[in-house]
Amino acid sequence: MKNVAFILSAFLFPLSLFCQTTEFFTADWKKTKNKEKASYYRMIAYGANGQPTGIVNDYYISGQLQWRGYITSIDKNGTETRSGWCTWFYPNGQFQQQSFYFNGRLDSTTYYWNENGDLTGEEDYKDNVLHGAWIRYFPNKKPRLVAAYNNGKLVGNVYLEYDENGIPAAVYPEFFDNAAEWTLFNGKDYTSEVKERKLWLNTRTGYYRTYGYKYMKLDAAGIFSIEAAVTLDKAGSGFKSHGIMWGVKDQSNYDYFIISDQGSFQTGYVQNGIDVKTLAWTSTSAIKQGKSPNLLKVVKANNEYIFVINGQVVATAPFQPLMGNYAGVTVASGIERIYVDRFIVQQEAGAAPEEKNTPTVGDVEWNASGSGILIDRNGFIATNEHVIKGAQVIEVEFVKNNVKYTFNAEVIKADEAQDLAILKINDTRYNAFKPSALPYGITTNLLDIGSGVFALGYPEMWKLGKNIKFTDGKISAQTGAQDNPYWYQITVPIQHGNSGGPLFDNDGNLVGLTNAGFVGQMDNVGYAIKSSLLVQMLGSSFPGTYTTPLNIIKEKPLTEKIKILKSYVPLIKVKLKDQYINK
Structure with a gap:
């Protein structure tokens, strides 16, 4: 995203030297010669070729500026080709929108404001299609909706x-534009298909159920919801029912929430082909009759399900363990044809209140852990090679403003000899977390013996918990074990789990990565890889040119430095490949 203040200053252009004319427009921007019918007027100059030249200014009829920018051409139909930065204004003079055009097509970032002057949204474009970040803000300027686009396509099909309070949820909208993503069933008596940007389910005899579902792995430990807008298109005689299904393993194992054409609903689950009803058929006025769509929603929170029909909570039931990783829609009984044109799955996006105790049962799948430091705002993390050696899955966990964020990561560079590794977050959810800049500096100057330093990290996660830990000490030698010139020897206490974490000097500069200690053998002896070796590695492996960050916390007291820096120090959790376990 470009700096807004800088962009706005670009409009301090000199006025055109060509003679300007005044043109009038109606409320729908049709040119008119009748000033009395005009809602806007334009100040514009034309060159010798009959096309606009210089800056064009549009005004509300009141005289307040409404739009300013460049128009390079206007065809015989009145279609304008804009170029460069163009800005729209509210009648009160506040900025409304600012967009950049290249040859008449949107490019770069478009900004939106409300009438109070608050930034409400940003959109990145490339060649007139969404490409990059898409953000909407609350009035307090915190993100409300965040998405990433690639050539007009929603990245990861999630926003x-x-x-x-800043707690995010991942939303997976369904556009019904790819039938291959759906498991569909077709037979003599039933069909399910994706067409016309809808999911269609049809039963001809009423003897069989039919289904349509897609892969959608839900986090049973968190909060999630599933909603679908279901419309009854055609119906035969007799009792009919349909609704949503989730935790689907197959046609014999799933949870369901269905409604009938007689104004009742039922919830339950099918396990090994046996239908277990958690709530029997219950009448409700919330169900719309006929061909009106019904919006069904199930929310899982606090170990219970909450069932909602058209915005009205109709029931709750205990949470049942999920049996599979698919979600979709079913026709459960009767002869009918339905379609679904809205299907949205939403779940917590790796954010929850910071834990105050030791790891939960969910952590047992992780075989190893360590620490790291975000060394570039675009999601690059430095750590030790031995932390991620043999990794099958890597997850990094940040805590910011007492909120936990977890992201998937991958190794892009590893050097076993130097015990250094660079990770890259490959998770679309990171777009919302990504900082505008890093607050600390990196110094490659050799520190004197006796210089004060401190470490941040996550030692002994399974014993001490997942809250970040601070330890401090001195540089006790300018070389490491066996006089290794690339290491420092430090008196900072180092435990298992500190590996890969940052070592800072008292000014808040990164001076190294902690990587070894003698636990229970030699007191006050630890080691850290010097930042000069890290910078050298970044210079040879970082995409593009690596620029060291600017230290903006140097003058802050130590306690404030720690409060700021801890948001950039992730816990690294590793699931090892089988051959590396217990090695």
Whole structure:
């Protein structure tokens, strides 16, 4: 994203030297010669070729500026080709929108404001299609909706929706544009298909159920919801029912929430082909009759399900363990044809209140852990090679403003000899977390013996918990074990789990990565890889040119430095390949 203040200053252009004319427009921007019918007027100059030249200014009829920018050409139909930065204004003079055009097509970032002057949204474009970040803000300027696009396509088919406390949820909208993503069933008596940007389910005899579902792995430990807008298109005689299904393993194992054409609903689950009803058929006025769509929603929170029909909570039931990783829609009984044109799955996006105790049962799948430091705002993390050696899955966990964020990561560079590794976050959810800049500096100057330093990290996660830990000490030698010139010897206490974490000097500069200690053997002896070796590695492996960050915390007291820096120090959790376990 470009700096807004800088962009706005670009409009301090000199006025055109050509003679300007005044043109009038109606409320729908049709040119008119009748000033009395005009809602806007334009100040524009034309060159010798009959096309606009210089800056064009549009005004509300009141005289307040409405739009300013460049128009390079206007065809005989009145279609304008814009170029460069163009800005729209509210009648009160506040900025409304600012967009950049290249040869008449949107490019770069478009900004939106409300009438109070608050930034409400940003959109990145390339060649007139969404390409990059898409953000909407709360009035307090915190993100409300965040998405990433690649050539007009929603990346990962997911966007983030935040509440006002900054807690995000991942939202997976369904566009019904790829039938291959759906498991569909077709036979003599039933069909399911994706067409016309809808999911269609049809039963001809009523003897069989039919289904349509897609892969959608839900986090049973968190909060999630599934909603679908279901419309009854055609119906035969007799009792009919349909609804949503989730935790689907196959046609014999799933949870369901269905409604009938007689104004009742039922919830339950099918396990090994046996239908277990958690709530029997219950009448409700919330169900719309006929061909009106019904919006069904199930929310899982606090170990219970909440069932909602058209915005009205109709029931709750205990949470049942999920049996599979698919979700979709079913016709459960009767002869009918239905379609679904809205299907959205939403779940927590790796954010929850910071834990105050030791790891939960969910952590047992992780075989190893360590620490790291975000060394570039675009998701690059430095750590030790031995932390991620043999990794099958890597997850990095940040805590910011007492909120936990977890992201998937991958190794892009590893050097076993120097015990250094660079990770890259490969998770679309990171777009919402990504900082505008890093607050610390990196110094490659050799520190004197006796210089004060401190470490941040996650030692002994399974014993001490997942809250970040601070330890401090001195540089006790300018070389490491066996006089290794690339290491420092330090008195900072180092434990298992500190590996890969940052070592800072008292000014808040990164001076190394902690990587070894003698636990229970020699007191006050630890080691850290010097930042000069890290910078050298970044210079040879980082995409593009690596620029060291600017230290903006140097003058802050130590306690404030720690409060700021801890948001950039992730816990690294590793699931090892089988051959590396217990090695």
